[in-house]
Amino acid sequence: MLVSKLPQFPDFTISASLFSNIENGEDLVKDIANIPYSLIDTTLICSVEQIYSAIYRVLVEYKFNRIKTKSINSELLLCLSQNSNITQNFKKFGINANTKNLVIVSILENQINNDLNKEFNALLKGEEIELNNENLQKICDMKAIRKILTSNLMMIQILPRPLSMLFS
Amino acid sequence: MMFLNPALPGNRWALQMKEKKISIRSNKLLIKLLRTLKEAQAIITNITISKMSVELVELVNQYLTPNVPISPIAQGAEAIVFTTHVHPYLPNEITKDIDTNKKYIIKFRPPKKYRHPVIDKSLTKHRTLSEARILSKLFQIEGLKVPRLIAMDAVNGYLWMEFLGEDLPNNKGFSNLKNFLWMYSSDGRDPYDKVVKETLFKVGEQIGLLHWNDYCHGDLTSSNIVLVRDSNDIDNWIPHLIDFGLGSTSNMVEDKGVDLYVLERAIISTHSSYSDKYNEWLVKGFSSVYEKQGKNGSKKLGELLGRFEEVRLRGRKRSMLG
Numbered sequence: 001m002l003v004s005k006l007p008q009f010p011d012f013t014i015s016a017s018l019f020s021n022i023e024n025g026e027d028l029v030k031d032i033a034n035i036p037y038s039l040i041d042t043t044l045i046c047s048v049e050q051i052y053s054a055i056y057r058v059l060v061e062y063k064f065n066r067i068k069t070k071s072i073n074s075e076l077l078l079c080l081s082q083n084s085n086i087t088q089n090f091k092k093f094g095i096n097a098n099t100k101n102l103v104i105v106s107i108l109e110n111q112i113n114n115d116l117n118k119e120f121n122a123l124l125k126g127e128e129i130e131l132n133n134e135n136l137q138k139i140c141d142m143k144a145i146r147k148i149l150t151s152n153l154m155m156i157q158i159l160p161r162p163l164s165m166l167f168s
Numbered sequence: 169m170m171f172l173n174p175a176l177p178g179n180r181w182a183l184q185m186k187e188k189k190i191s192i193r194s195n196k197l198l199i200k201l202l203r204t205l206k207e208a209q210a211i212i213t214n215i216t217i218s219k220m221s222v223e224l225v226e227l228v229n230q231y232l233t234p235n236v237p238i239s240p241i242a243q244g245a246e247a248i249v250f251t252t253h254v255h256p257y258l259p260n261e262i263t264k265d266i267d268t269n270k271k272y273i274i275k276f277r278p279p280k281k282y283r284h285p286v287i288d289k290s291l292t293k294h295r296t297l298s299e300a301r302i303l304s305k306l307f308q309i310e311g312l313k314v315p316r317l318i319a320m321d322a323v324n325g326y327l328w329m330e331f332l333g334e335d336l337p338n339n340k341g342f343s344n345l346k347n348f349l350w351m352y353s354s355d356g357r358d359p360y361d362k363v364v365k366e367t368l369f370k371v372g373e374q375i376g377l378l379h380w381n382d383y384c385h386g387d388l389t390s391s392n393i394v395l396v397r398d399s400n401d402i403d404n405w406i407p408h409l410i411d412f413g414l415g416s417t418s419n420m421v422e423d424k425g426v427d428l429y430v431l432e433r434a435i436i437s438t439h440s441s442y443s444d445k446y447n448e449w450l451v452k453g454f455s456s457v458y459e460k461q462g463k464n465g466s467k468k469l470g471e472l473l474g475r476f477e478e479v480r481l482r483g484r485k486r487s488m489l490g
Contacts, residue, residue: 007254008233056256065323132261
């Protein structure tokens with residue numbers, strides 16, 4: 001689990017984990033409204049920067065503007081893309097019944113939760129692996145990313161340089 | 169004899185002195201004087217930065233919190249630029265793999281007190297957004313080098329970008345094109361060196377690529393072109409275009425001609441003795457991009473250079489009447 005604070009937002013604690021071989025995708029989808037975390041399908045995620053730049057955007061919107069969805073957790077899914085269509089982004093980045101790999105993110109304001117790792121493991125039936133670019137690149141779907149990127153320019157920006165060059 | 173451009177304040181002063189028959193024994197002394205003037209000017213700019221923006225820096229510090237230490241490096245009419253070593257969002261576990269000594273640029277558009285707050289907010293947001301958009305689109309053009317956008321807060325007018333360039337050896341300043349050319353015209357170095365020629369050609373290519381893709385810079389000067397040294401080859405300087413605050417998409421020949429004209433004027437006013445050759449090399453690099461595109465490219469190039477000639481005759485503003 002990667003626990004960090006954004007330098008500009010010291011009140012928020014961000015914890016993120018990568019899980020693979022998820023078995024209870026269907027249950028998760030059913031219960032998604034009650035889960036106090038963001039669940040991101042990794043099909044379209046190939047770099048940690050993608051997730052954290054979205055978190056930054058969420059916090060900026062939350063603190064200085066207003067969020068466009070109901071909660072911080074759902075806002076993260078919206079902020080993963082420059083597209084402002086909420087439903088479309090949920091479909092693209094949110095989990096579905098067939099999701100095998102996912103990133104789980106918790107953003108807590110003025111709170112510390114030491115049991116977060118346990119809670120993650122209780123919620124997700126899968127195998128936790130280290131959240132880093134290498135692992136993400138192994139499990140993401142390059143073909144799908146390539147397809148999406150042609151219509152979504154902002155995403156290339158946030159990819160690490162060698163990767164972004166792949167698409168230009 | 170050095171050619172003195174009367175348009176520059178320093179030069180004007182020197183010319184006046186000459187007219188008053190105050191004897192300046194040699195060109196060397198004159199050059200020395202001019203350099204002192206230049207340094208004095210630099211100091212004055214530094215003072216104005218620190219004096220003008222104490223309030224603004226305080227504002228930025230409040231926004232960024234003490235976790236992000238900053239140092240101001242430049243101020244324009246529209247924005248202040250800071251550097252920092254802190255990445256806005258990546259956890260240390262990730263950044264430590266990339267580069268420990270990386271710097272980032274923060275470009276801040278401060279609120280203007282003379283505007284109505286509501287209008288000010290929407291203008292700041294609009295301009296920050298449009299600069300970010302242009303930057304992100306240019307970043308994807310193959311061969312074109314611009315800084316990478318890292319984060320944006322349009323509401324408050326903040327842009328985070330990657331830091332480019334370095335300090336030139338022997339205190340010659342930051343590695344933008346202006347200082348680079350100055351470096352090669354001092355200390356007995358050859359201003360027509362092969363490295364200078366290659367670099368200017370590459371600068372021309374960058375501008376060519378920009379224009380071929382129908383983007384305009386809007387404020388193309390020699391200090392808005394940053395040279396990044398190739399880590400494998402000391403004499404290979406890779407030009408990057410920065411500051412797209414006035415950038416736009418445009419397929420108009422006029423805008424592109426003006427871009428070229430502004431850069432030519434910039435070179436003439438800062439490197440007047442060698443500007444003929446310098447501008448020739450720039451245009452050569454520029455043309456090479458268009459010529460690669462076949463017949464269509466050559467046609468467009470002819471049109472563009474024709475307009476460039478026209479702009480040069482009449483100046484940047486199209487209509488001088490009324």
